[in-house]
Amino acid sequence: MATPAPFSRYEFLIAWRYLRAKRAEGGVSVMTWISLVGITLAVAALIITLAVRAGFRDEFVSTILGANAHVTVYSQARETETGGVTRTIPDYAEWAERLRGVEGVTRVAPLVKGQVMAVHQEQNTGLEVFGIAPEDLARIERIADPETAQGSLEDFPNGIAIGREAARSLGVGVGDVIRVINPNGVRNPFGMSPRINEYFVTYIFNSGRYDIDRTRAYLPFAEAQTYFNREGVADELEVNVTDPEQVDQIAPRLAVAGGEGAYTWTWKDSAGGFLRALEVEDTVMFVLMSVLVLIASMNIISGLVMLVKNKGRDIGILRTMGLTQGAIMRVFFLTGALVGTIGTLFGVIIGCLFAIYFDQILALVNGAAGGGVWEASVRGIYRLPAKLELNDVLSAVSLSLILSWGITLFPARRAARMNPVEALRYE
Structure with a gap:
């Protein structure tokens, strides 16, 4: 059986x-x-x-990837003619052109950065201002999203763009005027005096991150160069790549393309912890x-x-x-x-x-x-x-x-x- x-x-x-x-x-x-x-x-x-x-x-x-650079390229510190130390990039246009030639790079944007105080009526808040060309700003995915933003990027060259939480803190909307105070603005015989400019709020963005929307603002690149005393130079270049998860493999090539004195800082370096x-x-x-x-x-x-x-x-x-x-x-x-x-x-x-x-x-x-x-x-x-x-x-x-x-x-x-x-x- x-x-x-x-x-x-x-x-x-x-x-x-x-x-x-x-x-x-x-x-x-x-x-x-x-x-x-x-x-x-x-x-x-x-x-x-x-x-x-x-x-x-x-x-x-x-x-992180939708509102920030995947890789930041900056220069090593060097001594100026007056004895100071600077990290600015005078030939930023040439650097940008070389970086664009690296395989996998999708965007390169020169930046000018500075810390300011923004004031509207009785309200004030600290902002980190990024000076950027309008065409480069329009390619930042989270910032240029029309569904979550107020205003139009076409008006950006005529004013300032700020985050949603910063606008809420100041109590402003599109079309309002804010005063922007740079403590190291104008050099005179007695030292440095604050530079105070007024700008129309032309664009209010929502990046999806509270800390960015609370502290970030954008100015047109040429205006930021003048405002922060960076005529003819940039502070750094932000680079976006096709595959951000593999950014560690492309960062060394970007440093080589940047030339002598170029350093890189990836999004994984900043958010790695x-x-x-x-x-x-x-x-x-x-x-x-x-x-x-x-x-x-x-x-x-x-x-x-x-x-x-x-x-x-x-x-x-x-x-x-x-x-x-x-x-x-x-x-x-x-x-x-x-x-x-x-x-x-x-x-x-x-x-x-x-x-x-x-x-x-x-x-x-x-x-x-x-x-x-x-x-x-x-x-x-x-x-x-x-x-x-x-x-x-x-x-x-x-x-x-x-x-x-x-x-x-x-x-x-x-x-x-x-x-x-x-x-x-x-x-």
């Missing part, structure tokens, strides 16, 4: 029968159903956590959520141990009918594995739905809490998105199935080793 193949149809039928049996019939205990709910919630929590983590990193990096902290946090959160999945999976042991005890008579009968120890083990393994698999499936569905509708759920929670759940001034970005990634979902599913299936082996082996004579002695 041929021996049935492992995991035959009858083994699944018996396991499914035990899983559906009522407790009065010696079926699966309440503890097992609790473990199913636990696995569902743990897997859902793991998927949601991974989706929010991926969304936060994606938004954080996007706001925060990105490394995110990676550590990702690892810690994955471990913590994995512990929840493990705890939920371990509840399967309690349920299956009680099931094995209640089904001792059935095990004895099945053994006398010819079922091998392996078949008995597979029956109870399938019973526990079905709990883990069903819980994982429900967890994936709940977790994915939560991540897909995360914005609406967060808005609902924010409304119920009276606002302030996500504070941009603390978090740095205006929104907390969730981004579902296939690898994250597969990681959660794999972890849950491995733990739940692996733990099921212990009570299943106990059932297989049960002596049929002892099981039927008192029947």
Whole structure:
């Protein structure tokens, strides 16, 4: 007589029968159903956590790359004729032309930078002013987005562009006039006196990052050169590349193209500490959520141990009918594995739905809490998105199935080793 193949149809039928049996019939205990709910919630929590983590990193990096240079090229310090020290670039146009010739470079823009005080009526705030050509400003993705900005970039040459939070702090809108005070503005026989200019606010941008919108402003390049006493020079050149994630490979080539005395500073150099902290946090959160999945999976042991005890008579009968120890083990393994698999499936569905509708759920929670759940001034970005990634979902599913299936082996082996004579002695 041929021996049935492992995991035959009858083994699944018996396991499914035990899983559906009522407790009065010696079926699966309440503890097992609790473990199913636990696995569902743990897997859902793991998927949601991974989706929010991926969304936060994606938004954080996007706001950095969309409003800042991927690589900044600057000059080494040198002594001036008057004995001072400067890092300005007199031949910035030549540098820019050489940098544009590097493969992978998409944009090169000379900049003039300075710190100023902006004043409107009784309000004032500190700003970091970037002097930039209008055509270069129009190519900065997050700054030149017409859907989030106020005003028109066509009017930029006639005034100043400021961030949304800076405009709110000053209480100004497009068309208002602000005074910009440079403490090191005009040289006279008594030293330096502040330079005070008035500019129309022609453009208000929203970069997606609170710190940028709170402190940044843009002036036309020629105007900034005059205002900051940088006639004929630039402070640095900002460079954008096709693949910002591979910026470490292109930065050395940019330094060579810039020529002697050229140095580079990448976006990873400036944000590297925060990105490394995110990676550590990702690892810690994955471990913590994995512990929840493990705890939920371990509840399967309690349920299956009680099931094995209640089904001792059935095990004895099945053994006398010819079922091998392996078949008995597979029956109870399938019973526990079905709990883990069903819980994982429900967890994936709940977790994915939560991540897909995360914005609406967060808005609902924010409304119920009276606002302030996500504070941009603390978090740095205006929104907390969730981004579902296939690898994250597969990681959660794999972890849950491995733990739940692996733990099921212990009570299943106990059932297989049960002596049929002892099981039927008192029947």
